[in-house]
Each structure stands twice: as structure tokens, then as C-alpha cells.
Amino acid sequence: MSLVLDVALTHVRARARQTLVAVAGVATGVGFSIMMAALLQGSQQDFVRQLVNAMPHVAVSDERRAPPPQPAEQFYDAARIDGLKPEARRRGIKNPLATMASIESWAPGAIAPSVKVQGILRYSSRDVATSIVGIEPRREAAVSELPKQIRQGSLAALYSTTNAIILGDRLAEKIGARPGSKITVQTSDGIRLTAQVVGLFHAGVRSVDETTAYVLVKTGQILAGQTGLVNELRLRLADALAAPGTAARIERETGYKSVAWQEASEDLLNAFVIRNIIMYTVVGAILLVASFGTYNIISTITHEKARDIAIMKSLGLPERTVRRIFVLEAGIIGCFGAVLGFALGFGLCVALGSVEIRNPFTDVTHIPIAWSPLHYAMAAGVAVVSSLVAGFLPARRAARLHPVEIIRGAT
Amino acid sequence: MSATDGAPSTGTPLIAARGVTRILPGIVPTTLVHDVDLAIGENELVAITGPSGSGKSSLLYLLGLLDLPTAGEVLIRGRATAGMSEEERAHTRLATLGFVFQFHFLLPEFTVLDNVTLPMRALDALSPKAMRERGLDLLGSLGLGDHTAKRPDQLSGGQRQRVAVARALANDPPLVLADEPTGSLDSQASEQVFEILRDLVRTGGKTVVAVTHDLDIARRMDRRIALMDGAVVGDERVVVAPRRNMIIPGRTEGANPESSPG
Incomplete structure (x- = not known):
């Protein structure tokens, strides 16, 4: 196992509770994003289906x-005729x-x-x-x-x-x-x-x-x-x-x-474009909030690990290696969060899909849910990338720490 | 590495400072180290002494490339370090320097053995198996053979400091820099650590530069550099050649701290 991975895993493991909170944060973001996407796309598909069914194609x-x-x-x-009553067809x-x-x-x-x-x-x-x-x-x-x-x-x-x-x-x-x-x-x-x-x-x-x-x-x-x-x-x-x-x-x-x-429902389809923009904004915002959690945890770890960073740097580990350790920690959190988020999102979708809506005028209907691997891929992609970015900033700061300042502080 | 016997080497010094000055910027700039010229050769046991705030530790950090001088330069085996990139400096530290601090500074989540092999893994010059064996050898030679799987917080202060020494020796560097290595230890543990550092020079062929305010320990070193207000105010050398063969057989524990041929 590489040194970077080893140290990263050890840090993450040693802070099980914090790591769990961060992973839960990412997972919640991913899970709810998946749910939102499934719900919005599902209702849209359902709407289109009803629209298409209600009228001839x-x-x-x-x-x-x-x-x-x-x-x-x-x-x-060249003829142009004005004021003529059009021929009745x-x-x-x-x-x-x-x-x-x-x-x-x-x-x-x-x-x-x-x-x-x-x-x-x-x-x-x-x-x-x-x-x-x-x-x-x-x-x-x-x-x-x-x-x-x-x-x-x-x-x-x-x-x-x-x-x-x-x-x-x-x-x-x-x-x-x-x-x-x-x-x-x-x-x-x-x-x-x-x-x-x-x-x-x-x-x-x-x-x-x-x-x-x-x-x-x-x-x-x-x-x-x-x-x-x-x-x-x-x-x-x-x-x-x-x-x-x-x-x-x-x-x-x-x-x-x-x-x-x-063509007949052009206006509605245009409205869907706006709806999609809203959907992706909401989903993006949820993931962004989740990535703040990752940023927070990596910041905390690097802050707590300032002494260890100083030690590793004084031993001769280059900045690049130190940075990688903490970016990797963020990546680990992001990946675990994404996987856990898959389960959460799937569970939420199943739960929502089983809710029955009773309406006096229509049959019993279910909340429409769209099942698409794309939602999962998208949410995971954004979560992992935002985790990496969220990890990179504190990691870079940590790697730049001057070992002497910390060693002096300790003595 | 075989050191030329006896007298300090006359060729290129192992580490040299030329007009090294370090000023901490600030509203009132503080001069930590002022215009220090120094040359330390192979196989020397050097103490840097001086009162608190005299700049001993600052000088050591400058020599160890942990800090950069405001003026002047540090040369390692004649090679200038001023123009090095961060990465090159880190690599030089990894391969040529071993650090021992007043506090052990071991990584708390890692086992003793993992702490010792960490610099080897960063240098990546040996196979994982060889790293492990070397780590075990180093710890064994320092009397820590039974503690390799423990975590640092399960050891006593003296044991931790010996682990820190083992870690400093991980990549077999020619130069070990120690910052108050016995500063936080009781007298018995201090003695043990001092003997280990001394033996690194006597039988391991290494150079040890130790910052200390313990005059008793400083007196037993081969060379004493005294600092005052960041400037060198004394540099005295003791001829040690006759004592060499008397001391080594006397030691029973860790008689051969360096398993590799010296």
C-alpha cells in the first residue's frame, strides 16, 4: 500500500466519528439529490405521459x-388582389x-x-x-x-x-x-x-x-x-x-x-426546460452544501494534524505528498459518501414511490419516480469532485505549513 | 560510509554555513541568527550550546533546511541549497538528514515500526520487505525489539525518544540533527539517548549535531559551538581518539546501533 494511501486511511480511521459525520453529510447530499432528480424527472415524465395520452400524437x-x-x-x-372575398372552400x-x-x-x-x-x-x-x-x-x-x-x-x-x-x-x-x-x-x-x-x-x-x-x-x-x-x-x-x-x-x-x-404543447415543453434548470440548480445546491461538510472535516483534520504535517515535512516528505494525503482523505470521504448516498437515494425513491395518493376524482395513484442510473452517476460525480475540491483547499494550506513554526510552538 | 580516522576531515565539509543570517520579519524584526560561519565534517559529535533565545535551535533548523536563511547560504557536501526547490530540499532532508527533536514527534496513529519505516517509504529506495527488516534491525539495536507493534503512547518517554532516533536513522543519513534530544527526559533516559547519539559517531561513522543546554552532556561532546544572541562566540574541539576503543566494549546494550557496515 502506498504511503499516501496508508496515512490517509489511518487518519480517516482514527477519526471514525468525524469521518462518519462527513460521510453522512455527503451521503445525505447524494441521497437527496438522487431523490430530487428522480422525483422531478418522474413527475415530468408522468406529466408528459398524461399529456401525450390526453391528446393525439x-x-x-x-x-x-x-x-x-x-x-x-x-x-x-404579379397579381395582388385586395378586398376580395376569399373563395369558400x-x-x-x-x-x-x-x-x-x-x-x-x-x-x-x-x-x-x-x-x-x-x-x-x-x-x-x-x-x-x-x-x-x-x-x-x-x-x-x-x-x-x-x-x-x-x-x-x-x-x-x-x-x-x-x-x-x-x-x-x-x-x-x-x-x-x-x-x-x-x-x-x-x-x-x-x-x-x-x-x-x-x-x-x-x-x-x-x-x-x-x-x-x-x-x-x-x-x-x-x-x-x-x-x-x-x-x-x-x-x-x-x-x-x-x-x-x-x-x-x-x-x-x-x-x-x-x-x-x-407543437401543440410547445409552451409546456418550454416550461420543462426551466423546470430542468431549477432541478439541476436545486440538486447542485444540495451537493454544494454537502461539500461544505467535506471542506469542514478536511479543514478540521488538517488543523488537528498540523503537528503531524510538520513532522512529516521535517522528515523530508515534500509538499506534494502531504497535499495528496489530505486530498485523498477527502476523496475517501466523497467515495464512501457517494456509495452510502446511493443506498439512501434508492431507499428514499422506493419509499416515495410506495406512497399512495387518493383523490376523489381519480384512481389511486403513486408519486411518479424516474429510475435512471444517470441520476446516480451525476450525484456521485458531483459529490466526489466537490469533495476533492473541498479537500484540496485545506490540503494545500496544510502542505504549506511551515514546520518550524509548529515545532517551535511545541517546544 | 567510512570516515577518515581521527582529525576532522579536511576536504569538503559535510555541512557548512556561510554568513547565515535569519531575521524574523515583523514590526520589530528579530534577528535569530546573525552571520554564522560554520563547517562540520564527517564523523563529528557537535554540541551547539547557549542560553535560551541565543538562536541555537534556529541555527539547527537552518542547517537542516527546515528554514531558509534571510542572508548567507547553507551548503551540504559543498552543494548550495539556496536555489533548491521545495521538493529538492525535502528530498535532501529525507536522504541526508535525520532529525531528532526535544519531543519525540512520532505519529500517534502509527505503530512504532510504521513510524520508523515512514521515511524509507517516502524515499522509496528499498523493497517493502527490506524496509521492514531494516526497521526491525534499527529498533532491535536500540533495545526496542519488543515494542515494534506498539503505538507511541504505550511507550515511556525514553523509549519514544529512541524510536525517534531510529526514525532519524531510517534512510541511513550521514548527518543527524538533534534539537534538545534529552530536554524532556529524566537523567537515566537522557544518558541512554546521549550514549546512542555518541555511538552513532563512534561506531556508526555518522555526524551528530545536537542543540543542548545541558552542560554536562555538552561537555562530553567532541566539539562545542557556543552561541550568544545568534552569533557564534566559541568553537572548541576535544581530541577524542584515545577514548574511542575504551568506550565501545563497555556497552552491553545496543553496542552496534548501525547494522549496516559503517
Whole structure:
């Protein structure tokens, strides 16, 4: 065993209690950093998962990013036409079945058509503006969580009667409707029909639960006054992260506006960047505080060992060797602290992950925890490096001690 | 190392001071050592004497490269030390000098043997096995063969000081510097340590420079350098050649403190 290691280990061993406190300090820092990282990243992943689940990965609508060019503009390059009423387009995605088939042929995942109509629900003299979505229940299950969100009735019940409708639970509460109620649906074009409530759903997002109703595609088309109309295609991809590329390709191939979930929730994803900065700052601060503990212990050891340092230097040990001894002591503390911190962090994560959160509106959930070796590596890396730095400063000071001053002081 | 018999060596001195002055800086600068010229050769037993505050210890630290002179220079075997880096000075100390202080200054957490082998390990010239053997030999020759695995605080003051001597001899240096080596010992232990230091010169061929205010011990040294207010005020030599063969056989314990051929 090298002299440096031998002396360092002897010092650390001889001060078992102080060493233990320092190791515990580093371990606490590492453990809580790991926990914080797991918690923050876990909740973020959970949030993204919910976000991704709550919305289609790619939504293809019948709109275009740019207004359609006027015929005159198509013919004459120099023409610019002002004050003209834009050509009214026929709404809907052209030839939806062929479009769906073409997208399905290359994009791995599921696709479902829908019709979106704005209308007013009327029941017992209460009016609520509602977004009515015509869906195909069989395909819907593959692209959204709706089947799981049904609280009363079932999605298949849409087939059970003509003009069946499923309401958001808060919407139903607002107008006072219950399953079985017959309500009036009216659109801005004056189309009006009576629908029977066959189920309630709870998406967990207030704005959705208060303003959305589902009907069959056919019913939706009747309300829109246009047979065969499909104005939105929703995709759920095998790989949610591939959404932007897929959306871009669909847009290129079909010309329709295709929005990936990342684009739709850009603001949220930007917020995550800030959240990550906060996370790393907090984690860094915890480790920094822990490294002060290391600094403290190495300072104390070097202070107590001033006489021994003087002895070693008077024997002829160079400054470099003396410095190494104390840096190594800090490294030993840092390494033990990191290993102990792994256990602590793991334990905290397991404990937190087993906490159940009961909420009257949702199922029992657990605190989301992300398990990543990166958290451990990061925390250990910062802990060991900061321990070494924390050890280096007092070690350098110790190594520079003038032996004569201490020997004189002793005599 | 074989010393030329009898008279002090006339060649390059083992250690020399030329105009060495040490001033402690401060609001009122204190002169510790003033313009000391000194040459100490191989195989000398030298006492540095003087009243408290006369600068004896300061001079010893300067000779031992523990402190740097404000002016003048210290030469070891004719080699200037002023231009040396910290590391070179440390290495010179390790290989050429052995220090014994008034207090034993052993590392408390290490065993007696580990304390003795520490300088060898720092120099790293021997195999671990050879270091261990040499350490045991040194301790055995100083009558500490039964205490090698103990910690310093389990030994008596005289025993600790003998361990400190063994440590000073670890790398077989030609020069041993001792700062009041008997200052904290009772008379019996003092006598024992003095005899060990004397035998290092008589039979080990080493040079011992000891700072002491014990006049009885100083009187039995071969050469006495007297200091007063940091300056050399006396340097007397005793011819010792006839006594050499009379003293050594008389000793029963530690008759051969140096196991290596002298």
C-alpha cells in the first residue's frame, strides 16, 4: 500500500466519528439529490405521459397553414388582389378513406377519423355551447384514452340508439342531464336534433369535461350538414417522439395542417426546460452544501494534524505528498459518501414511490419516480469532485505549513 | 560510509554555513541568527550550546533546511541549497538528514515500526520487505525489539525518544540533527539517548549535531559551538581518539546501533 494511501486511511480511521459525520453529510447530499432528480424527472415524465395520452400524437385537420391562393393569383404572378372575398372552400379532408389508408401504409400506429362541430346543447332550458365530436368508437380506442374515461355507460352504447351522445361529466352536471335524458342539440347552421345521453366521461381536464360531447361520425356529419365529412384525423404512433417527423411528412404529402403533440404543447415543453434548470440548480445546491461538510472535516483534520504535517515535512516528505494525503482523505470521504448516498437515494425513491395518493376524482395513484442510473452517476460525480475540491483547499494550506513554526510552538 | 580516522576531515565539509543570517520579519524584526560561519565534517559529535533565545535551535533548523536563511547560504557536501526547490530540499532532508527533536514527534496513529519505516517509504529506495527488516534491525539495536507493534503512547518517554532516533536513522543519513534530544527526559533516559547519539559517531561513522543546554552532556561532546544572541562566540574541539576503543566494549546494550557496515 502506498504511503499516501496508508496515512490517509489511518487518519480517516482514527477519526471514525468525524469521518462518519462527513460521510453522512455527503451521503445525505447524494441521497437527496438522487431523490430530487428522480422525483422531478418522474413527475415530468408522468406529466408528459398524461399529456401525450390526453391528446393525439398527430392531429391532421382540414385547415391549411396558408390561406388558399385565389385563382387570379394562380394565373398571374404579379397579381395582388385586395378586398376580395376569399373563395369558400368545401370543408373537410378530401377523400378521407384514401388519405387514411395512405398514412397508415407508412406511419406505424393507429389512426381515427372524426368530425368536429360546434353546437349548443339544450336541456331543461339550459344552453351550453359545446364542441361536438363525431367518432368511430371502434377506431377511437386505438388513438385515445376515451374508452378508459367513460364513467357511466360505454363507448359502444353510441351504437345502441339513434343520435346517442356521451357527455363530459361536468357538462352533464351543468345542464342537469343524466344517462337516459333526451337533450336537444343545435348547430349554428340551424340543424337541430334530439339526442339521448348514453354515457358520461371524465377526462380529468376541466375544459374538456365541461365542453365536449361525443357522437358517432354519422351523427356528426348530419349536424355539420355534410355527408361524408371528416375534418380531423388523429394518429397515435408507436413512438410518441416520432410525432414531429410524421406530422411534417403528412403535411408535405397531403397539404393539410398536421400538428404534433410537441407543437401543440410547445409552451409546456418550454416550461420543462426551466423546470430542468431549477432541478439541476436545486440538486447542485444540495451537493454544494454537502461539500461544505467535506471542506469542514478536511479543514478540521488538517488543523488537528498540523503537528503531524510538520513532522512529516521535517522528515523530508515534500509538499506534494502531504497535499495528496489530505486530498485523498477527502476523496475517501466523497467515495464512501457517494456509495452510502446511493443506498439512501434508492431507499428514499422506493419509499416515495410506495406512497399512495387518493383523490376523489381519480384512481389511486403513486408519486411518479424516474429510475435512471444517470441520476446516480451525476450525484456521485458531483459529490466526489466537490469533495476533492473541498479537500484540496485545506490540503494545500496544510502542505504549506511551515514546520518550524509548529515545532517551535511545541517546544 | 567510512570516515577518515581521527582529525576532522579536511576536504569538503559535510555541512557548512556561510554568513547565515535569519531575521524574523515583523514590526520589530528579530534577528535569530546573525552571520554564522560554520563547517562540520564527517564523523563529528557537535554540541551547539547557549542560553535560551541565543538562536541555537534556529541555527539547527537552518542547517537542516527546515528554514531558509534571510542572508548567507547553507551548503551540504559543498552543494548550495539556496536555489533548491521545495521538493529538492525535502528530498535532501529525507536522504541526508535525520532529525531528532526535544519531543519525540512520532505519529500517534502509527505503530512504532510504521513510524520508523515512514521515511524509507517516502524515499522509496528499498523493497517493502527490506524496509521492514531494516526497521526491525534499527529498533532491535536500540533495545526496542519488543515494542515494534506498539503505538507511541504505550511507550515511556525514553523509549519514544529512541524510536525517534531510529526514525532519524531510517534512510541511513550521514548527518543527524538533534534539537534538545534529552530536554524532556529524566537523567537515566537522557544518558541512554546521549550514549546512542555518541555511538552513532563512534561506531556508526555518522555526524551528530545536537542543540543542548545541558552542560554536562555538552561537555562530553567532541566539539562545542557556543552561541550568544545568534552569533557564534566559541568553537572548541576535544581530541577524542584515545577514548574511542575504551568506550565501545563497555556497552552491553545496543553496542552496534548501525547494522549496516559503517
